[in-house]
Amino acid sequence: MMTDFCVIGTDTDAGKTTFALLWLSVFGDRYGYWKPMETGQSDSQRVRRLVPTCRVWPPLRYFAEPVAPSLAARRQGESIPLPRHAAAARPNHSPLIVETFGGPLSPWGEGSLQVEFLRELGLPLLLVASSAVGAVGRTLSCLRALSVEGLGVKAVVLIGPRDPFAEAEITHHGGARVFSLEGPGDSSEWTALEIADSASRQRQVLLDLAEWLVETPRPDPARPDLTRPDPARPDPARPDPARLENARPDPARSADWVRRDQQAVWHPYTSLQPPDPPIVVTATSDEFLHLADGRRIIDGISSWWTILFGHRDPVLIHALTEAARSIDHVHFAGTTHPWAVDLAEQMLATMPWSGGRVFFSDNGSTAVEVALKLAYQFWLRRGEGRRTLFVGFEHGYHGDTFGAMAVGRDPVFFGDFEPLLFRAIQIPLDADALDHTLKANAGDVAAVIIEPLVQGAGGMRMHPPAVLKDIAEVTQRHDSLLIVDEVMTGGGRLGPLWAHQAAAIAPDLICAAKTLTGGMMPLAATIASPTIVEAWETSDPAKTFFHGHSFTAHPLACAVAAANWRRLPRTAQPKAAAMETFWQESLGSLRDHPRVRDVRIRGSIVAVELEDAGGYLAGIGRQIRRSCLDLGVLLRPLGSVVYAMPPLNTSTASLERISEAIRRAIADACGEARGRASTVALSNTGVSIDAEVAGTDATASD
Numbered sequence: 001m002m003t004d005f006c007v008i009g010t011d012t013d014a015g016k017t018t019f020a021l022l023w024l025s026v027f028g029d030r031y032g033y034w035k036p037m038e039t040g041q042s043d044s045q046r047v048r049r050l051v052p053t054c055r056v057w058p059p060l061r062y063f064a065e066p067v068a069p070s071l072a073a074r075r076q077g078e079s080i081p082l083p084r085h086a087a088a089a090r091p092n093h094s095p096l097i098v099e100t101f102g103g104p105l106s107p108w109g110e111g112s113l114q115v116e117f118l119r120e121l122g123l124p125l126l127l128v129a130s131s132a133v134g135a136v137g138r139t140l141s142c143l144r145a146l147s148v149e150g151l152g153v154k155a156v157v158l159i160g161p162r163d164p165f166a167e168a169e170i171t172h173h174g175g176a177r178v179f180s181l182e183g184p185g186d187s188s189e190w191t192a193l194e195i196a197d198s199a200s201r202q203r204q205v206l207l208d209l210a211e212w213l214v215e216t217p218r219p220d221p222a223r224p225d226l227t228r229p230d231p232a233r234p235d236p237a238r239p240d241p242a243r244l245e246n247a248r249p250d251p252a253r254s255a256d257w258v259r260r261d262q263q264a265v266w267h268p269y270t271s272l273q274p275p276d277p278p279i280v281v282t283a284t285s286d287e288f289l290h291l292a293d294g295r296r297i298i299d300g301i302s303s304w305w306t307i308l309f310g311h312r313d314p315v316l317i318h319a320l321t322e323a324a325r326s327i328d329h330v331h332f333a334g335t336t337h338p339w340a341v342d343l344a345e346q347m348l349a350t351m352p353w354s355g356g357r358v359f360f361s362d363n364g365s366t367a368v369e370v371a372l373k374l375a376y377q378f379w380l381r382r383g384e385g386r387r388t389l390f391v392g393f394e395h396g397y398h399g400d401t402f403g404a405m406a407v408g409r410d411p412v413f414f415g416d417f418e419p420l421l422f423r424a425i426q427i428p429l430d431a432d433a434l435d436h437t438l439k440a441n442a443g444d445v446a447a448v449i450i451e452p453l454v455q456g457a458g459g460m461r462m463h464p465p466a467v468l469k470d471i472a473e474v475t476q477r478h479d480s481l482l483i484v485d486e487v488m489t490g491g492g493r494l495g496p497l498w499a500h501q502a503a504a505i506a507p508d509l510i511c512a513a514k515t516l517t518g519g520m521m522p523l524a525a526t527i528a529s530p531t532i533v534e535a536w537e538t539s540d541p542a543k544t545f546f547h548g549h550s551f552t553a554h555p556l557a558c559a560v561a562a563a564n565w566r567r568l569p570r571t572a573q574p575k576a577a578a579m580e581t582f583w584q585e586s587l588g589s590l591r592d593h594p595r596v597r598d599v600r601i602r603g604s605i606v607a608v609e610l611e612d613a614g615g616y617l618a619g620i621g622r623q624i625r626r627s628c629l630d631l632g633v634l635l636r637p638l639g640s641v642v643y644a645m646p647p648l649n650t651s652t653a654s655l656e657r658i659s660e661a662i663r664r665a666i667a668d669a670c671g672e673a674r675g676r677a678s679t680v681a682l683s684n685t686g687v688s689i690d691a692e693v694a695g696t697d698a699t700a701s702d
């Protein structure tokens, strides 16, 4: 059996092509050869000439100037394909040998290094080094660099006069299996015959190597194995809480953090004399929060609806660390960067119109502020400055800044600020009510703002796409603007990329935040339709949109979001759909519970509304939160509405635990008997919580 692999070198002229020639001389009738990036003398042509039996694919880019490909490209005004595009262009031939240029950390282009291409390629790596003086240091440095990158090599090949000392040292310190091959001769102008002759003399080494490439090596625990990713610096996505002092479980320190927190920190939506102490979280992974006291609990609300697939998502961590190699932050007025452009293009490509622009900010409230300001100023530009009224819907929530408060106007949250809020009215979420309101305020309304399909903070209230469609139609008929606040609903939480797509409407302004970066970084966007943008298409500097934030379009956040969005269209929908089915099957029957008013399910969200008149401050919510926490599940009921919205990659076992915790907590809150019989009756998921809350001190005894 022969395998595809990639040849990397410790540096330029390490002997990669020499190795490839020897290898192909023996196996060239089966192997294909591809060197995607070439400069100077073409190795592809050399291989084609010296090993005629081998199938050689042309490079993706060739530059005659013998310098780094990225430099040669820049000088010729050409571009280098992104590593992932280059990897995707790999010839469809197996077995294949892929040869790289320079060393693994050589610059690839556009701020990336060749190591990114290696990662995207995902093939076993064979590291070639010259056996000339310095071989040990060169090889070990390279192995270590790769290990830090989370990449291991399958074997090392030393090219040149055999050096048993170097072989032994590399094996000992690098844990690598080393093979030695001599070049065909001193001159580099070898003939096909010389290559074939040299390869045939060293045939056994090549056969051994071929065998090794398909074999799974057995690790020697006594030796560091740099041919595998360093376990101490593993794939950066893998949580390793024990390495962090603060992440080490320690109940005594946990209590200390709580004490210090309560003297120094002011938390959102939290009384300064809270009934419950804060939970100290020191690490996260997948759907879990790891607590300082040693417990591991399920994040049932995706950390305020932000975490999309799971905590410490490897795709996002990779995007973050790669971008951080080249950039941290740069202000965004008069500058731009590829990450913002990439993300904006991706988002615009999902819009119901072509064109438009993306305005970046850093949280949901600011995305809404931008939309409100744009809407008002749009009319101003058109000479309709009278339009200063906004229309929102009862139970709507759009954030905590002043504009967002004005259009949300929740009496519990914002009642004290009422005298400071601008003109906005809240009406029932109904197309007729809207029609009536817009008629009564003709010429006064700047925009209607709605959370499409699900009103989140107002109690996970859901409306069908048809209602949304009617509302869009009425808004348009009255010549008003429609802002859809997709801060919670957008980015795959419900399945589709955008909730408004379900109603096939074309809003004027769309707000996104929360899941934009998969939850890893704060970033928000307000997407403006071409009609809106047109009102600012003027060279008059006085007609600029004077709005911005220090961290507008933070490059690292944009890099993470761009990586998140690249996979969203393929991945979110089926996961959200599967979760919706799960909730229907596991919690749908609660509709028959005498104390349950309603069960609402859409995508990854399930909400159970209890018969309780207490509203948001209802004590029942706190009681349910405590009960669920005891069962290893973190929820934050909205008053008498208990809901879950876990990350899309949450395991079935965790989903079962969440649903069981909700059932039990409701039963407790309703004063139902806690006995084994009642537990069985409450559970239709077949999970024993007592057995499942592993690694926690949860007390769920029946």
Ligand SMILES: Cc1ncc(COP(=O)(O)O)c(C=O)c1O
Residues within 6 Å of the ligand: 363, 364, 365, 366, 368, 397, 398, 399, 400, 451, 456, 457, 485, 486, 487, 488, 489, 513, 514
């Ligand atoms: C629909 C909606 N809009 C806006 C916001 C405000 O977002 P942020 O908390 O990021 O300011 C939220 C937050 O929950 C929201 O759900």
